[in-house]
Amino acid sequence: MAKCKACGSGGLFSRVDEVGLCPNCHHSYALMSDSIRILQDSLHLVEDSQYLDTKISRCETALDHIHRILNLPNSVQIWHAFNPTMGLPEIASSIDEVLNDLQTVQVNLAASILDLLRKGPSTQKGLYEVLESAFAKEGRPVDTLSFSVEKSLPNLLKQMEEKGMVSKSKSGRSYMYSIGNKQ
Ligand SMILES: [Zn+2]
Incomplete structure (x- = not known):
């Protein structure tokens, strides 16, 4: 039997x-x-990626696949049979927390960039230097964060550009960012 x-x-x-x-x-x-494999890959990237937007999108992918798994018959018991220490709902709520933190950081970074650009146009490098010292002043030096501000900045600026929050123009050999017209 x-x-x-x-x-x-x-x-x-x-x-x-x-x-x-x-x-x-x-x-x-x-x-x-398939979902378990994607979930595991996503969690590795959330942990290891230096890019803020990659971490955020992989948290969303992980949550999406947890929900797909939870919709299958007996999935909670099957998961538990192989992973007795941590249930899927617990994993989902801890990813949710990480995602909220990352999104808050992203919103705050974008707000800081807009504040800086209100004082005048800046290069990406100039923005990074001011952000780096702002993080240091807050007692969170950039090298203690779970992602690289320097590596994440280009994608963040690109997203802000797409939303019309900032605009980019060529000045000599570098690009200058300034306040966009759609804020
Ligand atoms: Zn069974």
């Missing part, structure tokens, strides 16, 4: 697969496997 390690169903004539799942749970598990 075999008993499914996820849902506990079993009986005299029931069978389980090589990892101990009944046919129903085996089916869900097969459907979960």
